[in-house]
Amino acid sequence: MAYSKETREWYENEISGIREAGLFKEERYIHSPQAAGIAVEFPVGAAPKQVINLCSNNYLGLSSHPDVVKAAHEGLDYRGYGMSSVRFICGTQDIHRQLENKLTEFLGTEDTLLFPSCMDANAGVFEAVLTEKDVMIADRLVHASIVDGMRLCKAMQDTYKHSDMAHLEEKLQEHQDKRVRMVITDGVFSMDGDLVKLDQIVALAEKYNAMVFVDESHASGFIGKTGRGTHEHCGVVGKIDIITTTLGKALGGASGGCVSGRKELVEMCRQRARPFLFSNTVAPVIVSGALKVMDLISQTTARRDKLEQNTICWRKLLTEAGFDIKEGESPIVPVMLYNARLAQDIARDLFAEGIYVVGFFFPVVPKGQARIRTQMSAAHETHHLDKAIAAFIKVGKKHDILGKGKKEIIAMYGQ
């Protein structure tokens, strides 16, 4: 037998190791559509509990929007369920190209190519456009999918300290002998919620003749005055060579991603990116829903404006209550707790109070930086935030952390 007793034991050991290290992840089953209020079965077997969701990427509240659901139904009726083919054989419909064109227009780029996910876009893009004569210079906090994509690419790898422009400049100087220098960053960093200094990066890229790559997964649809992303926020629309983003967060939240940017680079992806070539693309039903999402967010900024208001309000409520939060302007609002155990205990207590949040700790965030990451949505109403802050205050009092800063929390709970 190939899967021998020893083999099984080896895996059992590995899994216990994950548990003992406190890194074991458990799913919670949700018995309702994605929304501000959801029904969660946790632990497994428990009766579903109605809770306020503060941890989804449903930034614009479009995941279950009736117009989007209706458009998806229509797509199912008119273009069927599946394609049973990759794009370049017989897997491309007219609506796929329509969606690509709408994304190009929205992002202010030259062309766009859909991928099964943004993970796939990031995994495939670098290998498709760079060679061993080139160098990739990435912010140290970029998303895991970018790290994987860089590993699959033959170009030299380098990194700079998070958002440290002086360090980036040193690296750009060091690599002047390369054919292409590509600066690689996230638009909004998903763990801290801080925004990239994209105007400064573009200026450095111009000075040192480099290309700029930005992953806008946590920005597309709501950062910037009309929600185009961090390039709009920083006033550099049209100056970004490659943008990748996801349809799996603000833009309807189902699935799918894209590479958008200079048309030659997008064409290289169409010809060479392996996750594009060798995997089915987004299903017609999702494309139809996403087309409606693009219509909705192009017509009005009402949803991103409401998200902005909710974010300002939530940051103010947490600060006034005495929580130690990471300053910033994105709807990702981390409540800092520094200790992994404390983060887990507080998440559990909040769940009992009807608030759904998750604790994050090493290795997802650096050691000693444990936190609860809260995320705002345009679907949240004032009554959701009122109830949430009341629960946070109650649980904060129980653990005696209100009004306490980093040093005091660490003194009480350790790091």
Next chain:
Amino acid sequence: MDEVKRMVTEYVTREYLEEGDDRVIKEDTPLITGGIVDSFSMVSLKRFLEKKYNIQIPDADATPQAFDSINNIADLVTRFTKGRV
């Protein structure tokens, strides 16, 4: 050997510690397992050593273990420079 340690300590401090980070890198401070250097940013350290000491460290030798402290790194460098004038 001490010269190697001094150079590497200086590089690691400059390249990996954020401004305001007051941790002191000692010879046995765990770099990778201690969360100061992650495997993603380790590549620049390897390149620094190769350039500085004019050596080639094969990927098989460039393990997280070999880079986990100033002592380990100095051992690694000595191993590859040994026998050279």
